Amino acid sequence: MSSIRPINRARAILDLFRLEISSRSCARSAVGFAVTLLILTAGFFAPRSLHAQGTGNRTLPGDVYFAMFGPYYDGDYASCVRGFRDSARGGLVSIEGRWVDAICYHTMMGESYNQMGDLTNALDQYTSACKLFLAHRDWLLRVEFPPNIDAENNPRVAITWGAPTRPLKIGRFPEKFQVLFGRIDNQQAANQGGVIAPPSLRPVNVLEIARCIAVSIRRRGELMGPTCEHDPLTGQLVDALARRPGPPNHWAQCLVEIQYGLALASANKSVQAISELQRGLLAGGVLDHPLTSLALLELGRIAFDQEKYDVALTYFMEATYSAAWFDRFDVMEEAFRQAQMTHIISGQPGVFAPAVPASAWAKSKRLRTMNVTLLTGLAENLFVTGDLNNASATIGQARSNLGRGEALQGTMGCRINYQAARIQLAQGNNLGGGTSLVAALGYQRKASPGLFQIALADAMFTSGGVTERLADLLYANVLREPRPRDWQLDPLEVIAIQSTPHPIPMEHWFELALSRKELEKALEIADRIRRHRFHSVVPLGGRLLALRWVLQAPKELLDESAQLQRQDLLNRFAAYDALNQQATAARTALEQLPLLPPDDADQKKQLELFNQLGQVSTGQEHLLNQIALSRAAADQPFPPLRAVKDTQKDLPPGSLVLAFFQTSRNLHGFAFTNEQYAYFTLESPAKLKAEMMDLFKKLSLYDRNAAVPVEDLASDAWKTPAAAILKKLSNGAGAEDWAKYKELIIVPDSFLWYVPFEALPLPGSETGASLISHLNIRYAPTMSLVLGDRRGQKPLSKxxxxxxxxxxxxxxxxxxxxxxxxxxxxxxxxxxxxxxxxxxxxxxxxxxxxxxxxxxxxxxxxxxxxxxxxxxxxxxxxxxxxxxxxxxxxxxxxxxxxxxxxxxxxxxxxxxxxxxxxxxxxxxxxxxxxxxxxxxxxxxxxxxxxxxxxxxxxxxxxxxxxxxxxxxxxxxxxxxxxxxxxxxxxxxxxxxxxxxxxxxxxxxxxxxxxxxxxxxxxxxxx
Structure with a gap:
């Protein structure tokens, strides 16, 4: 395909064939006749092999492509991947490669993969679509658009779920437009031996291709998250669309404006994106068009991210109205889901009113996935309002409507399982709730956008795709601690991220901080890694643990935010508060009794109180499981996070902290007091471990029950490996260094947990005195626990x-x-x-x-x-x-x-x-x-x-x-x-x-x- 601006140039050449015609209508007829004459003539003389292959004069994309939308709306996503791939065989392929109709096949394969949770393949397809667009960025200039579009005067869609708040004037857009292919001027190619590309007109579903370009740009930004703005392809899309590659001063510019707005949004330029999207809402400033609903959906997302919930809800609903006119059922489904979530998160009372009539409308149209999405959202809405019976019936209906097909194994099935788990747990069906939750969480772990973005950010850094500064910002974003809003938006997603170990990206962030000489930050990142290591092996990624601490831990262990969350949770979940008061009463009564009561009456009373405490605690745990799956926020107080500077500031004089951290490549050491800070790398961790094993051998540690000969315990042979170990672990500190300290606090890692620092010989000691003879020694699992908490010691302890x-x-x-x-x-x-x-x-x-x-x-x-x-x-x-x-x-x-x-x-x-x-x-x-x-x-x-x-x-x-x-x-x-x-x-x-x-x-x-x-x-x- 030639890179010239073919429409303008073709018209210039065709002026040679024009007769003197007075009216514009006659002129258009003459132009059409001339183009036809040129095409016929060039086609007659051109070699057959130079025509586009395998498409004839069929509309692009072909019927096979559009036939797959039925299965797509039915949730048969795996079949759709195969179907859309097969439809690509009917795409246009010339000597210059595939044309822009292939964008449609890639986009819809991406949509199908996305629904199945295969984010890697989905992103590959969206990326291929975007690259194809860039290769043919001027394709709209080859389209023979009519100068105007008429309004639709015969409404064929009955909107039953609401009323538009903006003037809704629908354009009557043709399904296909004629597109010019090849070159009108082939003389230069003929003279110089180039490829002759004869001109031809083909019918093309231009609006479908434009829609798929917009969808791929949007989905790519959605999947890549914060990494998208730093990807070179994003910048190329923004630059290409900023040039407005469409007919100038024409209604078709609305297509480019929406694509440009979506590209800006994916580049994290929301203000400019809003302007472009709003500009592109109406064709010619008057008519809704097939991309209007997608623009409204994106405007709603931006408003939602800005927590402008009223604005977002309006945009989402308007998207459903416009989408219904153009049979954009995928946009309707997503807009309804976002609207239902906005209704719940913004704390609106009652049930989302449009859900029931919209579900009935979708059912009447046999739109299975839209109906299931609406029912799933309605079930959560009913559950939140306390209507447990109807919530259970609704989620059951959603599961029944979805059936046992491919969609049940995808994102839609995951959402059903998650809401079913919440409802079943609330009904006391712990087995059913647990089974549903395991299924939902298992899927979410493989389909998690957050985990996917962690991998993308890590790949960007390790491949050199971003600077160290940007990599640090990306790591800080994707590896952040869950925020209250994260729990609001998608609790299952947060649980999936927290419960899935991802040590390598975190290690890379740690090593990045070291390379930038940010030693304190590196140690703080190491603490985050330890914290994640613990959370990833406890139930629900530490979510239940966080709730227990926020609700039950002594106030001295909680910061102001967690204390406010406690009050909020107790207010929202009154049943838990009631059980908590019963548990407190039982514990108080037990504290009045001896641990082993001497008389039968007190023994019986103690047994009853323990049974009561056990029952109440079990009830509280059941409620905690329900709260854990809700959108309620709860910080994670344990292990705490603390800045190195704060720890140093409160560290008593004479205390030395030695903190170690093992990565897959190195063993790192950090040493600090209240005034100084040092970092060192331990050479050859394998050799250090071998020395440890030698030390244990010389300490007679062979078997846990083996008897040790007294003669072996008279030997000082253990001191040699012990001295070598301390030299490495203290970075060669000498006697004058150790003389400064009264306390040693060690934060071990890996096999260093087994090192008996107490026995290691003090450098320079003539008697071979051990460290414990010179200073106190204690250990902490994280740097933030070096100083501990502020709980006071009880005066009378048991x-x-x-x-x-x-x-x-x-x-x-x-x-x-x-x-x-x-x-x-x-x-x-x-x-x-x-x-x-x-x-x-x-x-x-x-x-x-x-x-x-x-x-x-x-x-x-x-x-x-x-x-x-x-x-x-x-x-x-x-x-x-x-x-x-x-x-x-x-x-x-x-x-x-x-x-x-x-x-x-x-x-x-x-x-x-x-x-x-x-x-x-x-x-x-x-x-x-x-x-x-x-x-x-x-x-x-x-x-x-x-x-x-x-x-x-x-x-x-x-x-x-x-x-x-x-x-x-x-x-x-x-x-x-x-x-x-x-x-x-x-x-x-x-x-x-x-x-x-x-x-x-x-x-x-x-x-x-x-x-x-x-x-x-x-x-x-x-």
Whole structure:
């Protein structure tokens, strides 16, 4: 196809054939005769092979193409992909390639893929359509448009669902126009040996091609989201359409104006887009045309995004009226869906009035997908207004009307499943609701625009398609924390994004910040990655957890926004508030009883209260599942997000934070105090891990139950790999550096969770003193939890002590004796053995401290499938996953010296640290803020004494001080080797001192309760 402006040039050449004609009508007849004469003559002499292939004089696109719209409106999208692809075989193909009619085939294949959730293929098709347009951007100049369009005087559409608010004057547009193909002047080609392209006129459905160009531009912007404005093709579309490639000063310019407006909107230029779209609404400034409804729909979307809901609703409804005249049922369907959502989000009372008559109209026209969309929206509307029975009947009708065809497996089926899940859960049908939700969420994860845009943004950065500055902005947008409006717009989409791990794009954002020397930002991004790592493995991507925290956590843990959300949720969901008051009353009554009531009456009362608390909490959880699927906003308070500067500002003098973060390529280290900040990269993480395994071997960590020869524990061979490890993890810090600090706070990652920092030798120490002998050491799962929260410690706390057998061959009397000693030292303590009156998830709300003196479960149950109470293991309500549910609030302090980790096998059985991180986050998400966990279990008198000394000081000292004090005392104590179940010693050995780190370096303190405002800080007790 020639790139000349063919209409103007053809008319200039045809002037040579014109006779002297006085009237304009006669002139047009003469022109037509001359064109026909030229075409016939050129066609007679032109070689047959140079004509367009395989199309004859049929209208483009052909009948096969239009025949697929029936199945499309019926929801047979997979069949439509095949059908539209087959129809492309009848498209126009010349020596210059495919013509613009192919835009239609690509666009409708894209629409079909889009409805099936195949966004990658959909975008490919829309992109191909846009590129074809750019290759033939002047195609409208070849169209023989009439100078004017008449108005439609015989209305054939009865609008039953409302009344237009703007003058609705419909144009009577022909289905096809004549388009000039080839060249009228082929002399130069003939003389110079070029290709001769004889002129010809073909009937073309110009308005359908123009519509498909507009649809592809719009859908491309919709799918690409914030990445679209940075894609080169978007700029090319804007530039091409800014030149107004259509007949000048002609009614057909409305087609270009709408396409231009959509291109501007996809380039995030909404103000200019609105102007162009409004200009193109009317052909010749008077008549609605086939693209008017699409422009109104886009204007409605822009107004909706600006939260101008009244304006948006008006535009959406006007789009349905105009679309009905031109049989644009796809636009009608989308406009109705957007209008229904606008009605709900804007808080309009009652049911969206047009829904019922519009559904009846769609049914009468046999427009299945439009009818189903209207019924699905109506079902949500009825549900929101409290009409549960009619909502259930309506969603059932929608499912029945959709049938079991292809549409059920696509976006439409997903929407039905999602609303069905909400309704079924509200009806108490948890099994049906869960099944529907699983189906909806499974589809949304593969069809999520948000996840698709994350991948697009990441690909733009890694391919060098955008600058680092723009990449940072894109990552910040697509990887943002959910905003209240995100929950308003599409809760299922937010849940899908939050519950789907996407670590690689987040890592790239982290590495981008490092490359730009934004070290603080990099550490904050690392915290977001850890946070996402936790949220992606808990139910609904952390949505339920967020609601529990917003509704139940102490106010000290919530910011102002979350506290306002609590009030709003309690006002909106009165049934939950009523149950919450019942739960509070039951907990208050239980607190008045001893943990183990001595008399039968109190035991019976306690059992009744726990049963009541369990029933009420179950009811609250059922309501939370319903709220979670609603459009209600709830921030995610845990793990918190905190700026590095804020953490530094509140960090006490003398405290050093070492935060590590492992990516797929490197292991990164960050070190900061209240005044300084440093970053370093750890070379060869694999070598570091090998040194760790060597350290564990020299610490005699082979098997969790193996006896260790006393001779092995007399060796100092472990100090060599330990010193090398500390040198790497501290970036070569020397003795003078460590002398500045009184506290070390570590934020581990990956296998560094197993490193016993307590045992690592202090550089420059002549005696080989360990770090714990010089400073306090504690750990935090994220940088934002380094300082912990502002909850005050209860003056009178309750302690539960679980006594049993720590080692398989150990005498239970040791643990029992220690338990009694500890109970005596800690006022308010109760020793628990045997069966419990309630599962740990309920019982744990009645004490503030839990001390474990019995063996715990294997690591294969981590992170959430093990029982923190142990006495109820294997029973309902026992696992950590149950502790994270209501009633919220597990013990604030946990002492687990029998916890197991892969370190006790020397990492020979693997271990990437995730089970430690997730377990700790799970415990803290349940309300705990201080945990003593063992990396390897020792048992015996040494463990018993350590636990006693540590626990009895918790009411009086910060946990880190108590931890260090207990280790110091243990190392100076003389023990009987016969009371150490894991020690193999000669019978002649009567006592020994547990100075070897095997006995004390495995106790890891994870603590976020050590926060004290700097101005009130007091020195820790010796």
């Amino acid at each position: 302690t539960a002590i679980v006594a049993g057998k720590i080692l398989p061959r150990e005498d239970e009397r040791i643990a029992a004796a220690v338990a009694e000693q500890l109970a005596t030292a800690l006022p308010g303590s109760t020793v628990l053995t045997g069966n419990t009156v309630a599962p740990g998830s309920l019982l744990g709300t009645q004490f503030d401290r839990l001390v474990m003196l019995t063996d715990m479960e294997e690591t294969d149950k981590l992170p959430f499938g093990w029982s923190p109470l142990q006495l109820d293991r294997g029973k309902p309500g026992a696992n950590l996953s149950d502790w994270m549910t209501l009633p919220w609030g597990c013990p604030e302090q946990l002492v687990f010296p029998t916890f197991h980790s892969p370190a006790e096998y020397g990492l020979k059985r693997g271990g990437n640290g995730d089970e430690m991180f997730l377990t700790i986050c799970g415990l803290m998400a349940s309300g705990s803020r201080s945990m003593l966990l063992s990396r390897w279990r020792v048992g015996g008198r040494s463990t018993a004494d350590f636990v006693r000394e540590y626990s009895q000081e918790l009411p009086h000292l910060p946990a880190a001080d108590a931890h260090r004090r207990a280790i110091t005392l243990l190392r100076g104590t003389s023990l009987d080797p016969r009371e150490e179940g894991r020690l193999r010693a000669p019978a002649t050995l009567e006592e020994f001192k547990p100075e070897h780190p095997f006995f004390w370096a495995g106790y890891m303190l994870v603590d976020s309760s050590a926060y004290v405002p700097r101005e009130k800080a007091k020195p820790a007790a010796e």
